[in-house]
Amino acid sequence: MDLSTFVFYFFAGITLVSALFILFTRNILYAAFALMLTFLGVAGIFVFAGAEFIAITQILVYVGGILVLIVFGVMLTNRLQGQKVLTPVYRKLMGLIVGGGLFLILFKAIVEANFGAITWVSGNTQTEPTSLKKLGLTLMTDYVLAFEVIGILLLIALIGAIHMAGGKRKEVSDAS
Amino acid sequence: MYAFIFFLTFLLIYTIFAVYAERKISAFIQDRLGPMEVGYYGILQTVADLLKLVQKEDIVPTAADKKIFKPAPVIVFMAVFAGFAVLPLTSGFKGAEVQIGLFYLLAIISLDVVGILMAGWGSNSKYALFGAMRSVAQIISYEIPLGLSVLCVIMISQTLSLQEIIYQQGIYIQHLDEGAVNYLFGIKALGIETTNIGGILTWNIFRAPIFLIGYVIFFIASLAECNRAPFDIPEAESELVAGYHVEYSGFRWALIMLSEYGMMLLVSFLGAILFLGGWNSPLPNIGSFALADWTTGEPGTLPGHLWGGFWLIGKALIAVGVQIWIRWTYPRLRLDQLMNLSWKYLTPAAIILVLLSALWRLLMI
Amino acid sequence: MSKKGSYWHNIKSTTSTLGAGLKLTMRHLKDARKSREPMSPKNENYFDRQTGIMTTQYPKEVIPVPHNGRYKLDCEIDDCIVCDKCAKVCPVDCIDIEPVRAVDEFGKTSDGTPKRIYAAKFDIDMAKCCFCGLCTVVCPTECLTMTDEYDFSGFDFTEHNFAFAEMTPLEILEKKQAFEKFSAEKEAAKQAAATSAVPGTSKPRIPIKPKVRGGSTPVQQSETEKAEEPKTFRPKVPMKPRVPKPKGNDGDAQNPENE
Numbered sequence: 001m002d003l004s005t006f007v008f009y010f011f012a013g014i015t016l017v018s019a020l021f022i023l024f025t026r027n028i029l030y031a032a033f034a035l036m037l038t039f040l041g042v043a044g045i046f047v048f049a050g051a052e053f054i055a056i057t058q059i060l061v062y063v064g065g066i067l068v069l070i071v072f073g074v075m076l077t078n079r080l081q082g083q084k085v086l087t088p089v090y091r092k093l094m095g096l097i098v099g100g101g102l103f104l105i106l107f108k109a110i111v112e113a114n115f116g117a118i119t120w121v122s123g124n125t126q127t128e129p130t131s132l133k134k135l136g137l138t139l140m141t142d143y144v145l146a147f148e149v150i151g152i153l154l155l156i157a158l159i160g161a162i163h164m165a166g167g168k169r170k171e172v173s174d175a176s
Numbered sequence: 177m178y179a180f181i182f183f184l185t186f187l188l189i190y191t192i193f194a195v196y197a198e199r200k201i202s203a204f205i206q207d208r209l210g211p212m213e214v215g216y217y218g219i220l221q222t223v224a225d226l227l228k229l230v231q232k233e234d235i236v237p238t239a240a241d242k243k244i245f246k247p248a249p250v251i252v253f254m255a256v257f258a259g260f261a262v263l264p265l266t267s268g269f270k271g272a273e274v275q276i277g278l279f280y281l282l283a284i285i286s287l288d289v290v291g292i293l294m295a296g297w298g299s300n301s302k303y304a305l306f307g308a309m310r311s312v313a314q315i316i317s318y319e320i321p322l323g324l325s326v327l328c329v330i331m332i333s334q335t336l337s338l339q340e341i342i343y344q345q346g347i348y349i350q351h352l353d354e355g356a357v358n359y360l361f362g363i364k365a366l367g368i369e370t371t372n373i374g375g376i377l378t379w380n381i382f383r384a385p386i387f388l389i390g391y392v393i394f395f396i397a398s399l400a401e402c403n404r405a406p407f408d409i410p411e412a413e414s415e416l417v418a419g420y421h422v423e424y425s426g427f428r429w430a431l432i433m434l435s436e437y438g439m440m441l442l443v444s445f446l447g448a449i450l451f452l453g454g455w456n457s458p459l460p461n462i463g464s465f466a467l468a469d470w471t472t473g474e475p476g477t478l479p480g481h482l483w484g485g486f487w488l489i490g491k492a493l494i495a496v497g498v499q500i501w502i503r504w505t506y507p508r509l510r511l512d513q514l515m516n517l518s519w520k521y522l523t524p525a526a527i528i529l530v531l532l533s534a535l536w537r538l539l540m541i
Numbered sequence: 542m543s544k545k546g547s548y549w550h551n552i553k554s555t556t557s558t559l560g561a562g563l564k565l566t567m568r569h570l571k572d573a574r575k576s577r578e579p580m581s582p583k584n585e586n587y588f589d590r591q592t593g594i595m596t597t598q599y600p601k602e603v604i605p606v607p608h609n610g611r612y613k614l615d616c617e618i619d620d621c622i623v624c625d626k627c628a629k630v631c632p633v634d635c636i637d638i639e640p641v642r643a644v645d646e647f648g649k650t651s652d653g654t655p656k657r658i659y660a661a662k663f664d665i666d667m668a669k670c671c672f673c674g675l676c677t678v679v680c681p682t683e684c685l686t687m688t689d690e691y692d693f694s695g696f697d698f699t700e701h702n703f704a705f706a707e708m709t710p711l712e713i714l715e716k717k718q719a720f721e722k723f724s725a726e727k728e729a730a731k732q733a734a735a736t737s738a739v740p741g742t743s744k745p746r747i748p749i750k751p752k753v754r755g756g757s758t759p760v761q762q763s764e765t766e767k768a769e770e771p772k773t774f775r776p777k778v779p780m781k782p783r784v785p786k787p788k789g790n791d792g793d794a795q796n797p798e799n800e
Contacts, residue, residue, distance in 0.1 A: 029297060033244065036290055052276050056283045064286025064319075068312060071293050075309070132275045132336065162519065204573030205566045207595045505566040506559070521552065 008048055015041030026086045032071050039063050053132055179269065183260040191437040192222045194496060201497070202504045232426035237300065240423060244298030249424065249431040252291030256435040258284045259442045264339040266455050266484030267348070267475030277338040278330065281446060282323060285401065288439070289315050292410075292420050295432070299423035307419025310511065311410030314400055317518040318407075322397035324526035325390045328533040329450045332362070332384050332540070342454030345383065347374030347461070347468050348475055361385055362540045374468035375460025379453035384536045386529060391451040393526050395495075398443035400518070402436065404499055406506035407514060444495035445488070452491050455484030581605040611672045612691035614665050616705040620650040620684035623658040627676035627685055635669035636676060638662060639706075641716045644723045650682045660706045661713045667693060668701035 018037035025031050039062045046055035139147050196211070196219060203210030211218030236242055262277035274280060289312050296308020333341045340352055349356045349371060360368040362383040370377045381387045400407040403419075411419030421432045448454060459467035471487075473479030509517065575593035579602045580586065597604060606612070628636040639662035646655040677685050695701060708716075 030243065033290070033294060052274060053279070056276055056279045060279070060283035060286060063290060064283060068289050068293065068316065071290070071297075072312065075297060075305070201570065204594070205569045207569060207573065207593065209576075209594055209596055209598065212598060501563070501566060501570070505562045
């Protein structure tokens with residue numbers, strides 16, 4: 001087993017184990033922190049696949065943003081003083097059936113699919129290490145509309161959040 | 177690998193002396209003498225403190241959530257230390273050669289938040305929880321002006337690689353890009369080429385003078401990122417005892433302190449790299465006095481390494497010194513003042529700066 | 542545009558005040574090169590130095606204290622006549638004295654006052670002391686003084702208890718026995734005299750006498766003491782008359798003997 005295989009299985013293992021932990025633990029907070037490991041494992045796989053930018057975005061957005069939001073949510077909604085936040089388990093049978101069925105479908109599809117036949121996969125064998133400039137150019141030319149729309153959407157969301165959070169309160173000036 | 181070893185030892189030694197400097201500067205500002213007993217002028221005081229800390233019992237509160245409580249300091253330290261991986265210390269000496277070093281740095285800093293949350297929640301103490309909540313709310317808020325001010329630099333430099341950003345700010349700009357030239361204040365229309373003058377004139381704060389404001393925004397936001405005074409409500413001693421690390425003792429506490437001072441150093445390094453020319457000399461070439469040439473050294477050569485390390489570490493340590501100076505000058509901000517500053521002053525200013533940077537970039541070509 | 546409290550005014554005032562703050566602390570930082578010398582507060586230039594480091598390296602550098610400062614108590618036991626005034630006047634009862642009467646005058650203090658009582662125990666508990674200095678005022682022989690030594694910290698409260706008595710347990714025992722013997726002999730002689738003279742009447746007279754002699758207020762105090770003490774006090778009477786004869790500069794000097 002060479003180093004690259006080892007690294008891949010290392011990150012895949014982290015991802016898998018922490019994902020399973022999320023599934024089986026009933027403590028929401030543990031699940032949230034295990035989610036961080038999952039994200040990091042996925043980020044590692046992204047780096048391994050040569051997609052540094054996506055890996056870092058993964059960490060920045062999911063670990064730094066969404067995960068913290070989740071943990072914050074759990075902490076702020078914790079009404080059971082002194083007790084751990086546990087999730088109940090409902091409808092085990094249905095869950096198993098749906099989950100197992102979905103897994104079978106995906107597994108079958110992945111095994112059956114012939115990825116090599118897709119032209120953009122087969123035609124792009126050599127991965128360029130410095131894909132960042134290309135990514136930037138593509139974003140600002142081919143996908144500029146989507147890019148800008150998303151940007152404006154996020155700005156609106158930001159302003160909306162500020163408005164909702166602080167609009168009602170009266171302004172208190174405190175400087176001098 | 178050698179960068180790892182270098183930064184680990186450097187961080188340890190730096191922390192020891194930064195704590196000493198912190199105590200001495202605070203003492204001098206308050207007309208005291210500070211530690212005087214251990215070693216000459218008390219210089220070994222922190223070493224003694226560290227030895228004491230390492231020997232201390234690692235107390236884990238009974239009611240703490242041990243699975244979260246124990247690894248939290250490690251995660252905090254890991255996040256900060258991982259940031260050093262991409263810092264180019266000199267023109268040739270660096271950890272990882274990554275194209276997106278700057279982006280990585282911003283992302284890895286945000287991992288810090290998770291560690292703080294774990295420490296705060298795992299301690300099962302109201303002070304720790306309040307501290308963690310405040311800390312996270314503050315760090316996330318100040319990540320926006322910080323990110324925006326960094327974005328300005330990215331827009332001017334047109335790269336995410338820290339090493340490239342530094343190269344652009346000195347006399348070796350053509351090392352990476354043959355056709356690149358620097359103009360005074362970045363304005364081509366002025367017609368004064370500073371490519372070969374170098375020194376302070378090619379630093380980012382001179383290449384685009386709007387970065388003077390940018391650096392101030394960056395500096396303020398970075399203070400908040402480090403939970404340093406005046407943004408230290410997360411660990412406000414007078415109300416929260418010590419904030420999110422109140423339940424920690426012994427080695428784990430030392431680790432948290434180490435990462436706190438490491439964070440100060442990291443943002444100081446980042447500020448020096450982004451705005452203050454990185455490892456480039458501040459002395460310009462004046463006529464026959466080629467001060468910049470003499471004090472920079474060809475990239476990759478031994479003088480290049482020595483001068484580069486000297487300038488970058490020097491700049492970073494001065495920034496740390498200013499952080500300490502500020503800490504002992506200003507009172508702590510209240511939470512609403514903190515949010516006011518971030519959302520009403522720094523963020524709008526940073527957004528305007530992004531716009532101006534885009535315009536400035538047009539002047540440069 | 543820059544109305545007070547407005548957005549731009551806030552920015553302006555913040556910048557200027559922050560700058561002023563930094564300047565202030567930088568000035569202190571610069572002044573820290575200078576350090577003030579240890580100087581007594583009695584010195585005329587004591588308040589002149591307003592900048593520089595204000596603290597001193599305490600155990601190494603000491604700011605001189607005035608000689609009339611009220612710090613640790615010191616007792617010159619050789620000069621002490623064990624009058625117990627200090628113990629009585631002490632508001633916090635920090636002086637603990639155990640007297641042993643002598644058979645006869647056994648010495649003189651440096652100012653010539655005769656000593657008739659041995660100090661078996663003269664303990665001053667500085668942990669209790671409130672540094673009022675009353676004991677030094679009442680001391681008739683000025684053997685009790687407040688020194689300028691103020692650093693007598695220890696690891697235990699008992700270290701704050703300073704014993705000034707110099708007698709060994711054996712000496713104390715000897716003196717006690719000698720006095721008991723002496724008083725018993727006296728008693729016997731009295732008894733003999735009483736029987737030979739008017740029997741029964743002499744006894745009540747004796748307690749009255751000392752009161753008349755003492756005259757002043759301390760007598761009432763001494764009475765309580767008397768109640769506690771066993772009969773051995775009776776013999777005091779014959780000794781009393783001697784007290785006023787020597788120097789006896791003032792009333793105070795007489796009173797100790799009352800006890």
